[in-house]
Amino acid sequence: MQINPMRFPPRFLTLPYKERTMRIHAxxxxxxxxxxxTIEITILSAEELRRxxxxxxxxxxxxxxxxxVRSSQTVVTGIDCDGGRYPRWNEKxxxxxxxxxxxxxxxxxxxxxxxGRARRVAAAEVPVSDFRWPEDYLHLLSYRLREADGxxxxxxxxxxxxxxxxxxxxxxxxxxxxxxxxxxxxx
Amino acid sequence: xxxxxxxxxxxxxAVGTGGSSxxxxxxxxxxxxxxxxxYLVHSRGLRGLYTTLEVDPLTLIEISLGKRNFASCLxxxxxxxxxxxxxxxxxxxxxxxxxxxxxxxxxEELGRTEVIMNNLSPTWITKFTINYQFEIVQHLVIGVYDVxxxxxxxxxxxxxxxxxxxxxxxxxxxxxxxxxxxxxLTLTLQQKxxxxxxxxxxxxxxxxxxxxSRNAFEITFRCSKLENKDVFSKSDPFLRISKVVESGxxxxxxxxxxxxxxxxxxxKPVTLRMQQLGSKxxxxxxxxxxxxxxxxxxxxxxxxxxxxRGSANFYAHSHHGAKKMLKGQLFVDNFIEKSQxxxxxxxxxxxxxxxxxxxxxxxxxxxxNGDPRHTSSLHFIDPSGRLNSYQQAIISVGEVLQFYDxxxxxxxxxxxxxxxxxxxxxxxxxxxxPGESEVSGVEGIMAAYAMALHNVALSGPTxxxxxxxxxxxxxxxxxxxxxxxxxALLIITDGVITDLQxxxxxxxxxxxxxxxxxxxxxxxxxxxxxxxxxxxxxKRLESSTGRIATRDIVQFVPMRDxxxxxxxxAQSLLEELPVQFLSYMWSRDIKPFSLRS
Numbered sequence: 025m026q027i028n029p030m031r032f033p034p035r036f037l038t039l040p041y042k043e044r045t046m047r048i049h050a051x052x053x054x055x056x057x058x059x060x061x062t063i064e065i066t067i068l069s070a071e072e073l074r075r076x077x078x079x080x081x082x083x084x085x086x087x088x089x090x091x092x093v094r095s096s097q098t099v100v101t102g103i104d105c106d107g108g109r110y111p112r113w114n115e116k117x118x119x120x121x122x123x124x125x126x127x128x129x130x131x132x133x134x135x136x137x138x139x140g141r142a143r144r145v146a147a148a149e150v151p152v153s154d155f156r157w158p159e160d161y162l163h164l165l166s167y168r169l170r171e172a173d174g175x176x177x178x179x180x181x182x183x184x185x186x187x188x189x190x191x192x193x194x195x196x197x198x199x200x201x202x203x204x205x206x207x208x209x210x211x
Numbered sequence: 212x213x214x215x216x217x218x219x220x221x222x223x224x225a226v227g228t229g230g231s232s233x234x235x236x237x238x239x240x241x242x243x244x245x246x247x248x249x250y251l252v253h254s255r256g257l258r259g260l261y262t263t264l265e266v267d268p269l270t271l272i273e274i275s276l277g278k279r280n281f282a283s284c285l286x287x288x289x290x291x292x293x294x295x296x297x298x299x300x301x302x303x304x305x306x307x308x309x310x311x312x313x314x315x316x317x318x319e320e321l322g323r324t325e326v327i328m329n330n331l332s333p334t335w336i337t338k339f340t341i342n343y344q345f346e347i348v349q350h351l352v353i354g355v356y357d358v359x360x361x362x363x364x365x366x367x368x369x370x371x372x373x374x375x376x377x378x379x380x381x382x383x384x385x386x387x388x389x390x391x392x393x394x395x396l397t398l399t400l401q402q403k404x405x406x407x408x409x410x411x412x413x414x415x416x417x418x419x420x421x422x423x424s425r426n427a428f429e430i431t432f433r434c435s436k437l438e439n440k441d442v443f444s445k446s447d448p449f450l451r452i453s454k455v456v457e458s459g460x461x462x463x464x465x466x467x468x469x470x471x472x473x474x475x476x477x478x479k480p481v482t483l484r485m486q487q488l489g490s491k492x493x494x495x496x497x498x499x500x501x502x503x504x505x506x507x508x509x510x511x512x513x514x515x516x517x518x519x520r521g522s523a524n525f526y527a528h529s530h531h532g533a534k535k536m537l538k539g540q541l542f543v544d545n546f547i548e549k550s551q552x553x554x555x556x557x558x559x560x561x562x563x564x565x566x567x568x569x570x571x572x573x574x575x576x577x578x579x580n581g582d583p584r585h586t587s588s589l590h591f592i593d594p595s596g597r598l599n600s601y602q603q604a605i606i607s608v609g610e611v612l613q614f615y616d617x618x619x620x621x622x623x624x625x626x627x628x629x630x631x632x633x634x635x636x637x638x639x640x641x642x643x644x645p646g647e648s649e650v651s652g653v654e655g656i657m658a659a660y661a662m663a664l665h666n667v668a669l670s671g672p673t674x675x676x677x678x679x680x681x682x683x684x685x686x687x688x689x690x691x692x693x694x695x696x697x698x699a700l701l702i703i704t705d706g707v708i709t710d711l712q713x714x715x716x717x718x719x720x721x722x723x724x725x726x727x728x729x730x731x732x733x734x735x736x737x738x739x740x741x742x743x744x745x746x747x748x749x750k751r752l753e754s755s756t757g758r759i760a761t762r763d764i765v766q767f768v769p770m771r772d773x774x775x776x777x778x779x780x781a782q783s784l785l786e787e788l789p790v791q792f793l794s795y796m797w798s799r800d801i802k803p804f805s806l807r808s
Binding site (some may be wrong): 150154165181 | 756
C-alpha cells in the first residue's frame with residue numbers, strides 16, 4: 025500500500041504511537057472506500073415464489089463472487105409476514121461495492137413461523153454492468169430467482185442507484201464481515 | 212357528459228362536443244389505460260405510487276389483455292387580438308367557431324363562442340371540450356366572424372354564419388397546442404378570400420386539462436359484522452371495487468388484499484383514480500369465492516362516510532333480484548384526495564418524445580422484399596406516387612410523433628443490407644453518411660429511404676439486436692443530460708427474425724431506459740415472434756441471463772390486419788405509447804418541470 029506523503033508529513037513519526045496507528049487505519053479505510061462504489065438498493069417485492077405457503081420472508085444482498093471478502097458486507101431487509109408467495113419489502117439499503125465485484129447476489133430467505141433457522145429460498149446473481157452506468161440513475165430491475173440446484177423459483181423486483189458524488193457517505197458505516205440489519209418501514 | 216366528470220366537481224361549462232358516446236368510450240378507455248399502468252407499477256411493487264390491484268395475481272393477466280387507448284379530456288379557450296374592424300360606427304362584434312377537420316377533409320363544427328360586443332381583442336368565456344387523442348393528428352380550424360347587430364338576441368347556435376362578416380380563420384394541430392409551454396398557441400388569422408396581405412389579427416388557443424382528470428383518492432376501508440362463511444374458522448374477506456357503466460354492467464376497478472380469518476377486517480389503503488370511477492362505485496365484500504355482500508354508492512357518499520364516521524350496510528342479492536339488507540357494514544377510516552401527473556403535464560412542461568426509425572433491408576423471399584425495382588417487391592417505389600408499406604408506416608407514425616420532438620431531427624437506420632463495400636450491415640445510417648444518422652423531418656426519412664434503396668443491396672439475415680442496442684445507447688446518453696426525453700424506435704420489418712434471443716436480451720435491457728419500440732410487420736410473413744416480443748399476453752420477457760423486463764415496451768402491429776380497416780397503423784401502434792411513457796415517469800418519480808422544487 026502506498027502512503028500518501030502529503031497526509032503523512034515528516035513530523036508524523038514524532039507523533040505518539042496510538043495517534044499514528046489511528047491515522048494509518050483511517051487512511052487505509054478511506055483508500056478502500058474511494059475505490060469502492062456505494063449503491064443504494066431498494067428491494068421492492070418478489071413474485072410467484074413456489075413451495076413457500078405463508079412463511080415470512082426477507083431478502084439479503086451482498087457483493088457477489090469475486091468480491092473482497094474483508095470489506096464485503098451483507099445487508100438484509102425486514103421480514104414480510106403476510107405476503108406469502110407475493111412478499112413486498114419496499115426497503116431502501118446501502119451497500120459498499122468493492123471494485124473487484126462483478127456482481128451482487130440477491131437472496132430471498134424465509135424464517136419458518138414456528139421458529140428455527142432462516143433458510144435460503146432462491147437467489148439471483150446480478151451483474152454490476154446491468155446498473156453501473158449512468159451514475160445516479162435509478163435502475164428498475166427484475167431477475168429470475170433460482171434455487172441452489174438451478175430450478176427457477178419466482179422473480180425479485182428491486183431498484184438500484186449507484187451513488188455518484190456522495191459515495192463517501194458510507195465511510196462511517198461498519199466494515200468487515202458482519203451483518204447490518206435493516207428495519208422495515210411503514211409497519 | 213360523463214367523460215368529464217363534471218357532475219362531481221361541477222361548474223364546468225362544456226359546449227358542443229362531438230357527442231356524448233365518444234366521451235363515454237373515452238372514460239372506459241382511460242380506465243383501462245390506468246389499469247395498465249397500475250399493473251406495471253404493481254408488478255414491481257411500488258405500492259406507494261399507485262395501487263389499484265392487490266393480492267390476486269390472476270387479475271394481472273386479465274388486465275393486460277385489454278386493448279388500451281389513450282385519450283384525455285381537454286378544454287380549449289380562445290382569445291384574439293387586433294381583429295379587423297368591419298363596423299362603421301363601432302368596433303366589430305366577434306364570434307369564433309371551432310371546427311375539427313376529419314380525415315376525409317370534412318369540417319365538423321365543435322361549437323361556437325358567445326358574441327362579444329364592440330371589441331377587437333376579445334377573450335371568449337365559452338370553453339370547448341375536446342377529446343385529445345395522442346395517436347391521431349387532430350386538425351383544428353377556427354373561424355372568426357363579425358356578427359351583425361340584428362342577430363344579437365339570437366342563440367349563437369342558430370346564427371347563419373354565411374350572413375355574417377368574415378374576419379378570418381386559422382388552423383393548427385391539437386398536438387401543437389399541448390406541446391407549447393403553458394399549452395398556448397398563437398396563430399395569425401388568414402383570409403380565405405381576398406388578398407392575404409390584409410392584416411387580420413391573431414388568435415390564441417389555450418388548452419387546459421380539467422383538474423378532476425388528475426384526481427385520485429386514497430381510501431382506507433374497514434368492515435364490521437361480516438357474515439361467517441367458513442365452517443371451522445372465520446371468513447377471509449377482501450373488497451372488490453367496481454364501477455357501474457351506463458348499461459348497468461359493473462367493471463372491476465380494484466381489489467383490496469385478503470384479510471385472513473377476520474369478520475371485522477381493516478384493509479390497507481387503496482388508490483382510486485377519478486377516471487376509473489366516474490361517479491358511481493359498487494362495492495362487493497367477498498370471502499374466498501363467496502360473496503358476503505354488495506353495496507352501490509358514489510365517491511361523494513364515500514367521502515361523506517369518512518367525514519361523518521358513518522357506516523353503510525351491505526346487501527345480498529337473491530336469484531330473483533330481491534335485495535336483502537345484511538348486518539355487515541362498511542366504514543371509511545381515511546379519505547385523502549391526491550393528484551397524479553398526466554401525460555399532458557409532462558408534454559407541456561418540456562418533455563419530448565423522440566422518434567427513431569429502422570428499416571428492414573433483408574431479402575426474405577421472392578414474394579416478400581425481393582428486388583426493389585420489381586413491382587412485386589414490398590420495397591417497390593411506385594413512380595405514380597402510391598406509397599409502399601414502408602413509406603406508409605413512416606409517414607403515419609412520423610406525422611403524429613413529429614410534434615413531440617422539438618428539433619425534428621430523427622435518427623434513421625437500415626438493417627440487413629449489403630452496403631457499398633460489400634459487407635452486410637445490421638445497423639447502417641440510412642442517409643449514407645458514415646457518422647451522422649440523423650435526418651431532418653419526416654421528409655428527410657423518406658428521402659434517405661429512397662436513396663438507400665439505390666445504394667444498398669437487400670441481403671440478410673434479419674437481426675434486431677444491433678438496431679435496438681444503438682437506440683438504447685442514444686437513450687442512455689440522453690440520461691446524462693437530463694431526464695426529459697423519451698424515445699420511440701419504429702422498426703419496419705418483413706418478419707422472421709433470426710436473433711430472437713439477442714433481441715429479447717436487448718429489449719429487456721431497454722426496458723430500464725426511457726424508450727419504447729414500435730414494430731410494424733409488412734408482407735405476409737409469420738409474425739409469431741413479434742407477438743411474443745409484444746408482451747401483451749401478460750408474460751414478461753426474460754433474457755438469457757435471467758434478467759426480466761420491468762415493463763412492456765414493445766408494441767407490434769401487422770400491416771395486413773389494417774388494410775381496408777378504419778384504424779390506421781399509427782393509431783394501433785401509438786395507442787400504448789403514452790401509457791408506457793407514464794409508467795416510466797411514475798415508477799421513477801420523475802416530475803414535470805413546472806412542478807419541481
